[in-house]
Amino acid sequence: MRKTIALLLAGGVGSRLNVLAQVRAKPAVTFGGNYRIIDFTLSNIANSGIENVGILTQYKPYSLMKHIGTGAAWDFIGRSRRAKILPPKTGLKDNDWYRGTADAVAQNFDFINRFKCERVLILSGDHIYYMNYLDLVDFHKAHKTQLTIATRVVSPEMAPEFGIAQVDENYKIIHWEEKPRVPRSNLASMGIYLFNTDFLRECLQQAEGHDFGKNVIPWVLEQREAYAFPFDAYWQDVGTIKAYWDANMDLINPNSGLNLEHWKIRTNPIEEEMKRDRIPTYLASRARVSNSIISQDCQIFGEVVNSIISPGVIISEGARVIDSVVMHDTFIGENTTLRKTIVDKNSYIGDNCFIGYGNASTPNKRYPKHINSGITVIGKAARIKPNIKISRNCLVFYGVDFKCFQQHEYEAGSTIYSETAEIPF
Amino acid sequence: MKKIVAMILAGGRVNELGVLTLYRPKSAVPFGGIYRVIDFPLSNLMHSGISKIGILSQYRSTSLINHIGVGEAWDFVGRNRGASILPPFKGEMDADWYLGTADAVYQNLNFIYDHNPDLVLILSGDHIYKMDYQPLIKYHLDQQADLTAVFKRVPAGEASRFGLARFAEENDFGGPLKAYDEKPAKVTSQWASLTIYLFNTRVLIEVLKENHEHAQSFHIGKDIIPAMINRYRVFGYKFYGYWGYTQTIDEYYQTNMDILDKPSEFPLRNWEVRTNLCHRDIRDRMPAKITPTAKVTHSLIYNGCTIAGEVHHSLLFPGVKVEPGAVIRDSIVMFDTVIQKGARVSQGIIGSDVLIREQVTIGDDSSEPYETSDLISSNSGISVVGERTQLPPSLSIGKSCTIYPFLTENRFSNSHIRSGMIIQ
Numbered sequence: 001m002r003k004t005i006a007l008l009l010a011g012g013v014g015s016r017l018n019v020l021a022q023v024r025a026k027p028a029v030t031f032g033g034n035y036r037i038i039d040f041t042l043s044n045i046a047n048s049g050i051e052n053v054g055i056l057t058q059y060k061p062y063s064l065m066k067h068i069g070t071g072a073a074w075d076f077i078g079r080s081r082r083a084k085i086l087p088p089k090t091g092l093k094d095n096d097w098y099r100g101t102a103d104a105v106a107q108n109f110d111f112i113n114r115f116k117c118e119r120v121l122i123l124s125g126d127h128i129y130y131m132n133y134l135d136l137v138d139f140h141k142a143h144k145t146q147l148t149i150a151t152r153v154v155s156p157e158m159a160p161e162f163g164i165a166q167v168d169e170n171y172k173i174i175h176w177e178e179k180p181r182v183p184r185s186n187l188a189s190m191g192i193y194l195f196n197t198d199f200l201r202e203c204l205q206q207a208e209g210h211d212f213g214k215n216v217i218p219w220v221l222e223q224r225e226a227y228a229f230p231f232d233a234y235w236q237d238v239g240t241i242k243a244y245w246d247a248n249m250d251l252i253n254p255n256s257g258l259n260l261e262h263w264k265i266r267t268n269p270i271e272e273e274m275k276r277d278r279i280p281t282y283l284a285s286r287a288r289v290s291n292s293i294i295s296q297d298c299q300i301f302g303e304v305v306n307s308i309i310s311p312g313v314i315i316s317e318g319a320r321v322i323d324s325v326v327m328h329d330t331f332i333g334e335n336t337t338l339r340k341t342i343v344d345k346n347s348y349i350g351d352n353c354f355i356g357y358g359n360a361s362t363p364n365k366r367y368p369k370h371i372n373s374g375i376t377v378i379g380k381a382a383r384i385k386p387n388i389k390i391s392r393n394c395l396v397f398y399g400v401d402f403k404c405f406q407q408h409e410y411e412a413g414s415t416i417y418s419e420t421a422e423i424p425f
Numbered sequence: 426m427k428k429i430v431a432m433i434l435a436g437g438r439v440n441e442l443g444v445l446t447l448y449r450p451k452s453a454v455p456f457g458g459i460y461r462v463i464d465f466p467l468s469n470l471m472h473s474g475i476s477k478i479g480i481l482s483q484y485r486s487t488s489l490i491n492h493i494g495v496g497e498a499w500d501f502v503g504r505n506r507g508a509s510i511l512p513p514f515k516g517e518m519d520a521d522w523y524l525g526t527a528d529a530v531y532q533n534l535n536f537i538y539d540h541n542p543d544l545v546l547i548l549s550g551d552h553i554y555k556m557d558y559q560p561l562i563k564y565h566l567d568q569q570a571d572l573t574a575v576f577k578r579v580p581a582g583e584a585s586r587f588g589l590a591r592f593a594e595e596n597d598f599g600g601p602l603k604a605y606d607e608k609p610a611k612v613t614s615q616w617a618s619l620t621i622y623l624f625n626t627r628v629l630i631e632v633l634k635e636n637h638e639h640a641q642s643f644h645i646g647k648d649i650i651p652a653m654i655n656r657y658r659v660f661g662y663k664f665y666g667y668w669g670y671t672q673t674i675d676e677y678y679q680t681n682m683d684i685l686d687k688p689s690e691f692p693l694r695n696w697e698v699r700t701n702l703c704h705r706d707i708r709d710r711m712p713a714k715i716t717p718t719a720k721v722t723h724s725l726i727y728n729g730c731t732i733a734g735e736v737h738h739s740l741l742f743p744g745v746k747v748e749p750g751a752v753i754r755d756s757i758v759m760f761d762t763v764i765q766k767g768a769r770v771s772q773g774i775i776g777s778d779v780l781i782r783e784q785v786t787i788g789d790d791s792s793e794p795y796e797t798s799d800l801i802s803s804n805s806g807i808s809v810v811g812e813r814t815q816l817p818p819s820l821s822i823g824k825s826c827t828i829y830p831f832l833t834e835n836r837f838s839n840s841h842i843r844s845g846m847i848i849q
């Protein structure tokens with residue numbers, strides 16, 4: 001697969017993931033215990049035998065760069081195998097930040113030129129799926145096309161979120177619309193584009209605008225043709241709090257089609273700043289764990305049901321964690337209950353708290369579009385005082401401290417905010 | 426700052442560990458859920474700032490070589506750092522295998538010449554402990570010692586298994602030795618050698634050469650130290666921390682279980698142990714999956730485990746699968762072993778990649794009498810199953826049995842293996 005190189009657009013801001021993506025780029029958000037979202041795309045690239053990948057970063061790249069390291073975790077190491085981080089750079093003008101996906105690729109065309117490759121596979125780092133990109137390349141070659149877009153059937157209500165294609169019987173795209181208000185089909189673009197290199201160069205030089213979905217693809221369909229590769233296995237865009245939680249829960253649903261073991265998804269679990277390696281997880285004599293994913297280095301004294309637990313989490317005696325996602329090194333105090341809650345890394349939840357109580361469906365008052373499905377979200381390194389009750393659709397900002405809690409009880413839709421909190425690392 | 430290199434004697438096989446060491450040296454035996462025994466001295470060296478290390482291996486060293494790799498896991502990579510495996514080589518005489526610990530170091534004197542250190546720290550690769558070697562080095566320099574060996578107080582009843590120190594005078598830190606008795610029939614002291622030796626390089630070379638030229642026996646404990654007393658400045662340094670042995674099956678089992686049962690004496694979490702997470706792909710395992718039918722208590726588990734049955738007071742290494750209805754109690758189960766439906770394992774040490782078919786029982790509490798003897802691997806009822814062996818459905822295995830590695834299902838003609846039996 002030397003003839004194809006991959007470019008991974010990992011600059012995504014991911015604003016709908018709210019606090020989870022305010023401290024890191026969206027592809028670096030933790031998923032499934034000890035993975036990050038980008039691991040799926042990186043593992044797909046490696047498992048497809050593609051040996052060179054450029055990773056375009058822009059927004060808060062620190063976590064991401066640290067995570068990718070040398071690329072050795074995905075075997076991108078050797079004289080002709082590499083994962084290169086491509087940071088943004090200033091062009092002739094002073095302020096040449098990427099103006100869109102196509103612009104990001106155009107600004108890094110020198111990386112592509114270096115490989116004399118026949119094809120460029122353009123990917124985004126924010127989906128949970130397994131795909132052998134060789135199937136896509138075979139399809140591309142069989143149709144003798146210059147551009148193939150991977151597509152998947154989505155539910156009609158989701159369709160307005162995507163680029164939507166209409167195809168003929170040979171999967172040739174006959175109509176395309178980016179995020180249509182009234183979609184003509186339910187065949188959605190997965191944001192995966194396979195271009196012949198020369199054609200990609202021509203498109204980027206000639207098409208107006210800076211975005212593949214909005215500008216480049218419509219231009220291609222006017223001038224030439226493009227094909228839609230049909231994909232029908234598990235695929236989840238984890239761009240919203242609800243979708244993120246759903247995809248995590250799919251890990252413990254045997255019928256979901258999401259199976260990390262079969263997919264050989266790899267991650268880089270080595271945390272440079274740790275002097276020790278994370279140790280095995282201890283389940284105490286009174287621990288009760290059921291239908292859950294438990295990572296290494298946890299200490300579980302309480303109860304865990306239908307939950308996804310990242311490394312280093314401590315769940316104290318009498319604590320109950322239900323339908324929740326708890327990230328690295330978070331502490332959950334004695335007799336505290338968590339229900340349908342996402343807790344980011346390094347948080348501290350004191351004794352006798354109840355997070356996610358009640359049945360009220362009031363959306364979050366501050367971010368009604370982000371937090372509205374009953375899930376409460378606790379940001380990175382938040383410290384929740386003992387004896388606090390927080391209901392559903394609530395948001396606790398990263399870095400919130402004990403002194404931010406003026407009440408004992410927060411009704412559904414509340415936000416607990418800190419004016420002074422800095423983004424924690 | 427004195428220049429120091431460490432040499433780890435990691436080659437030994439040690440018969441007492443039986444089937445666990447048929448295909449690997451003792452230092453590479455899996456321990457504590459993800460580690461190998463040698464991770465403990467290697468991590469100690471790393472945290473003590475000693476980063477020039479020679480690892481002497483002799484017996485079936487593939488597993489050890491894989492594990493050490495380039496030493497990156499312990500940060501031993503760089504222009505002035507390194508962990509070198511020093512394999513035995515053929516000398517001028519054809520059969521120059523190591524004849525003892527002193528001979529092993531003697532045959533690798535080139536390693537010492539190459540680095541030209543002031544001090545040489547000699548360790549063995551098969552003990553479980555946490556120690557900062559810097560205070561030992563400081564003590565050695567303060568006393569202007571030629572050799573400082575480390576000792577720990579043990580119960581008198583156990584002392585005769587060890588090299589014992591008699592101090593000429595002593596305080597809390599240690600003192601000069603007036604005698605050293607290697608495994609004496611009659612206990613002469615309760616200060617047992619931990620086989621940690623810090624030598625001045627010049628003296629080490631001197632005594633090794635002398636030993637090589639004149640002696641019939643070539644061990645540091647038995648031969649070198651007794652011969653040095655009164656001629657050199659030989660000191661004992663006292664160690665007070667947890668010390669875990671892995672010499673026999675029973676000790677190996679107990680030291681593992683101490684992680685669960687004695688967390689204050691053996692706080693693994695605080696020990697800052699590193700291992701090679703690339704070995705056996707530990708790093709690529711997905712987090713443990715625990716199904717609704719599972720019950721797991723007072724146990725250590727790791728990524729890659731899938732647990733649908735019961736696990737109590739046990740250590741499961743990465744990749745162990747426990748099917749519904751299977752019950753694991755008081756056991757150590759190594760990498761990627763599968764325990765099928767309805768199987769019951771009590772007091773077992775089960776090697777890697779073993780297949781335990783449905784309804785197999787190991788160590789079941791039958792009142793069947795059996796005699797303890799030197800032949801059996803464990804005097805406390807522990808049965809051991811070697812790596813990659815496959816146990817056929819409904820086989821019952823008693824206590825203190827030894828089942829060799831690489832056996833296939835048709836090797837087992839009887840449905841019951843009596844306590845104390847060895848199957849090979």
